[in-house]
Amino acid sequence: MDTPERNQIGTPISKFEDSPVFNYINSLSPIKPVKSIHITQTFNPLNFSSLPSVFTSPHVNSHKESRLKRHNCSDPSKPEFSSENGNKVCTNEGIGVDATQLYDNSAELQDNFDSGVSDGEASVEPSGEHSKFAIELPRTLKYDCGSPVCDPAPCCGTEAGCMPASLVQCGQEVSAKGSSECEVHLSEMRRTDQTKEGLECDWESLISDGPDILIFNSPNDSEAFKGLIQKSVEPLTRFCSSLMSQLPQNEFNDVHKMQIVDPVDSGELETEDLLAKPGEASELEEIDQLQNNPADTVLYKGMSSNASEKLDNEVGMYMPHGSKAITILHRGMRRRCLDFEMVGARRKNLGDGSNSSSSMLSQSDENIACHDKQLVPFKPGGDSSQCILPGIGLHLNALATTSKDYKNVKHEDLSSGRQSYLPSSTASLHSPSNSQEPFLQSLATASSERETDHGENGAAPVEDASQAPAYQVSDDFNQNSPKKKRRRLEHAGESDACKRCNCKKSKCLKLYCECFAAGVYCIEPCSCQDCFNKPIHEDTVLATRKQIESRNPLAFAPKVIRNSDSVTEIGDESSKTPASARHKRGCNCKKSNCLKKYCECYQGGVGCSIGCRCEGCKNAFGRKDGSAPIGTEAELEEETEACENSAVDKVLQKPEIQNNEEQNPACALPMTPLRISRPMVPLPFSSNVKLSRASFITMGSSSGLYTSQKLGKPSILRSVPKFEKHFQTVPEDEMPEILRGNCTPSTGVKSSSPNSKRVSPPQSDFGASPSRRSGRKLILQSIPSFPSLTQH
DNA sequence: GAGTTTGAAACT
DNA sequence: CAGTTTCAAACTC
Numbered sequence: 001m002d003t004p005e006r007n008q009i010g011t012p013i014s015k016f017e018d019s020p021v022f023n024y025i026n027s028l029s030p031i032k033p034v035k036s037i038h039i040t041q042t043f044n045p046l047n048f049s050s051l052p053s054v055f056t057s058p059h060v061n062s063h064k065e066s067r068l069k070r071h072n073c074s075d076p077s078k079p080e081f082s083s084e085n086g087n088k089v090c091t092n093e094g095i096g097v098d099a100t101q102l103y104d105n106s107a108e109l110q111d112n113f114d115s116g117v118s119d120g121e122a123s124v125e126p127s128g129e130h131s132k133f134a135i136e137l138p139r140t141l142k143y144d145c146g147s148p149v150c151d152p153a154p155c156c157g158t159e160a161g162c163m164p165a166s167l168v169q170c171g172q173e174v175s176a177k178g179s180s181e182c183e184v185h186l187s188e189m190r191r192t193d194q195t196k197e198g199l200e201c202d203w204e205s206l207i208s209d210g211p212d213i214l215i216f217n218s219p220n221d222s223e224a225f226k227g228l229i230q231k232s233v234e235p236l237t238r239f240c241s242s243l244m245s246q247l248p249q250n251e252f253n254d255v256h257k258m259q260i261v262d263p264v265d266s267g268e269l270e271t272e273d274l275l276a277k278p279g280e281a282s283e284l285e286e287i288d289q290l291q292n293n294p295a296d297t298v299l300y301k302g303m304s305s306n307a308s309e310k311l312d313n314e315v316g317m318y319m320p321h322g323s324k325a326i327t328i329l330h331r332g333m334r335r336r337c338l339d340f341e342m343v344g345a346r347r348k349n350l351g352d353g354s355n356s357s358s359s360m361l362s363q364s365d366e367n368i369a370c371h372d373k374q375l376v377p378f379k380p381g382g383d384s385s386q387c388i389l390p391g392i393g394l395h396l397n398a399l400a401t402t403s404k405d406y407k408n409v410k411h412e413d414l415s416s417g418r419q420s421y422l423p424s425s426t427a428s429l430h431s432p433s434n435s436q437e438p439f440l441q442s443l444a445t446a447s448s449e450r451e452t453d454h455g456e457n458g459a460a461p462v463e464d465a466s467q468a469p470a471y472q473v474s475d476d477f478n479q480n481s482p483k484k485k486r487r488r489l490e491h492a493g494e495s496d497a498c499k500r501c502n503c504k505k506s507k508c509l510k511l512y513c514e515c516f517a518a519g520v521y522c523i524e525p526c527s528c529q530d531c532f533n534k535p536i537h538e539d540t541v542l543a544t545r546k547q548i549e550s551r552n553p554l555a556f557a558p559k560v561i562r563n564s565d566s567v568t569e570i571g572d573e574s575s576k577t578p579a580s581a582r583h584k585r586g587c588n589c590k591k592s593n594c595l596k597k598y599c600e601c602y603q604g605g606v607g608c609s610i611g612c613r614c615e616g617c618k619n620a621f622g623r624k625d626g627s628a629p630i631g632t633e634a635e636l637e638e639e640t641e642a643c644e645n646s647a648v649d650k651v652l653q654k655p656e657i658q659n660n661e662e663q664n665p666a667c668a669l670p671m672t673p674l675r676i677s678r679p680m681v682p683l684p685f686s687s688n689v690k691l692s693r694a695s696f697i698t699m700g701s702s703s704g705l706y707t708s709q710k711l712g713k714p715s716i717l718r719s720v721p722k723f724e725k726h727f728q729t730v731p732e733d734e735m736p737e738i739l740r741g742n743c744t745p746s747t748g749v750k751s752s753s754p755n756s757k758r759v760s761p762p763q764s765d766f767g768a769s770p771s772r773r774s775g776r777k778l779i780l781q782s783i784p785s786f787p788s789l790t791q792h
Numbered sequence: 793g794a795g796t797t798t799g800a801a802a803c804t
Numbered sequence: 805c806a807g808t809t810t811c812a813a814a815c816t817c
Binding site for chain 1: 797798799800801802
């Protein structure tokens with residue numbers, strides 16, 4: 001494919017169509033067309049516009065679904081287009097026509113990429129717009145990845161933790177399939193949310209069936225990375241991806257270096273610089289750097305030679321960034337869903353793993369496991385959610401809110417992660433990474449070294465990472481009794497990703513089980529009996545989840561929605577409820593006065609709202625009547641109450657939490673990347689309930705994420721600040737989204753969900769309230785980063 | 793560690 | 805939709 005096609009890439013689509021090559025390609029396997037379509041979509045700015053829709057969640061899903069169907073019907077000629085493809089196309093919406101046109105191009109591009117090494121060049125050649133676009137995406141991704149912690153951390157020995165979502169997914173997908181397919185899968189995964197169960201099946205089948213070797217085929221790691229990125233971003237076209245792959249790599253490399261040298265500032269500066277210089281020049285510079293930095297090239301690109309083994313490592317290296325970016329988009333979904341789904345995928349891959357290098361799989365698994373473990377904590381919260389993140393469920397939220405002791409959380413996450421065998425890396429990824437960030441930061445230096453090593457020596461890093469946490473793990477193991485667990489949770493941050501349940505009759509397949517509710521698998525530390533919430537019973541878990549979600553679409557959604565302070569200020573309810581965040585459904589406390597953890601609001605560190613049906617509410621975070629103290633007041637109250645109650649934990653922990661939240665916008669805003677991701681992610685999971693909320697994350701799911709960012713020290717996260725702004729705004733959005741989707745009658749979620757009653761109040765408030773509007777505006781603004789890319 | 797309390801989740 | 809039961813966490817001793 002070295003032929004003229006490359007040159008053509010940059011040329012207008014029309015030319016492609018006319019070109020014989022185009023026709024030839026069309027005649028070729030249908031598969032390519034699909035991918036191409038996918039890619040094309042990514043290019044089209046409209047696609048980005050579609051992203052927002054994704055944010056909307058439930059009702060959005062419905063839209064997408066309808067669209068998908070339409071597309072599918074429209075493209076009967078292309079049997080190859082599975083529902084998945086259709087979905088993809090649909091997501092692009094307005095793009096439809098363009099997609100078809102680009103379709104061919106994309107195919108060509110793919111061929112070129114496949115051919116090999118030339119990718120980057122080819123991608124570069126394309127017109128400035130595309131290239132810029134591609135570049136921007138990577139940047140955005142970086143931002144998303146955002147939290148410096150996450151990025152660096154992954155690189156660090158802790159990779160397991162960091163790698164998480166992106167790696168997990170990428171690793172799984174990549175390992176199992178090819179980068180190209182990974183893209184498809186990612187899109188599918190997104191879609192799955194949107195699409196219905198049927199689609200899920202397809203997705204799974206694809207994963208399982210997917211060529212194991214695509215990765216190997218990929219000329220270099222960059223492609224795999226690209227794939228990941230693309231997956232995350234769908235909108236990117238292949239050549240764009242190629243550009244991204246190069247640029248991102250460079251950037252990433254630089255970032256890593258910067259981080260290593262000066263973890264704190266370097267990251268941000270770079271990101272800023274990149275942002276400031278979106279132009280081609282920057283790209284060229286980056287490219288030049290890559291070329292000039294043999295080491296980097298070796299790390300990222302060099303893989304091609306030794307490939308399989310190194311790929312994993314490299315992928316891990318890359319993935320964090322790409323994955324993060326992706327995660328940002330998909331975080332919400334991934335947290336939980338990823339945990340479960342991904343696990344399944346991974347299993348399949350493992351099962352099939354025999355073909356590809358076992359070593360790679362094992363490594364990826366380890367990484368994933370680590371991530372999962374981290375995630376487990378959560379939150380899912382993201383990162384997965386993730387633990388995603390801490391995923392996003394209560395855990396995630398709690399994590400976000402309670403990010404009490406980052407260190408503690410980290411320990412738990414890590415320990416739990418290691419101990420537990422969590423397959424779901426994706427969901428947890430987000431959250432986990434975040435949660436771990438602090439910890440990672442502490443390890444930063446070591447990690448940085450590891451990264452470098454890692455890039456060079458794939459396997460070693462992983463082992464190191466595993467080892468590093470080991471000591472922590474031991475601690476956790478020592479504490480198995482419920483009380484100990486409790487203490488752990490309390491100290492570590494209750495919510496943190498590692499939730500440990502003690503279920504005896506529910507088999508951990510009901511929302512009674514915190515682990516299950518958080519979208520994470522139970523792990524060793526759990527004292528549950530007859531536990532089915534394990535990867536082994538993935539099918540059962542998924543089925544149960546679906547069932548529960550069918551009853552209540554929001555069942556796995558984060559229970560606590562946090563609004564930014566600004567929003568609260570603006571918001572109508574917010575005025576009433578000082579708390580920055582609100583419990584999704586509201587509590588129903590009657591005896592605890594909302595002063596104990598029996599109260600979900602209190603547990604989540606949020607004030608009670610109108611939606612609460614509690615009696616005698618004295619929630620320190622904010623009373624139902626709105627008298628609740630805001631900010632300092634709340635803290636004071638808490639402290640006083642804590643003193644009264646002699647709840648030492650409360651005094652120590654909660655105040656911190658509040659402080660964290662308020663002080664750190666990111667923290668305050670559950671929105672951390674995870675949440676943002678959530679919105680971005682197609683809640684559509686509806687079909688795949690799994691993905692839907694998980695936020696992880698939280699962090700849902702990806703709960704861990706929140707904490708990480710919040711907790712994350714500025715130094716590491718510095719690069720993040722900008723993101724935080726976006727996120728902050730986003731968080732607001734998130735609430736609205738959740739609420740919207742659920743609340744708005746149109747969404748239908750409400751109707752379906754038993755909780756709709758409870759939910760509705762807050763929703764209505766948000767919807768009507770100006771605050772909410774502001775939230776949207778913010779969202780739009782915040783989102784721009786993505787759109788900006790599209791604009792080109 | 794055992795027992796009690798509590799409120800969400802699940803069921804009818 | 806309301807009421808009841810089940811469940812597991814939170815809490816107390």
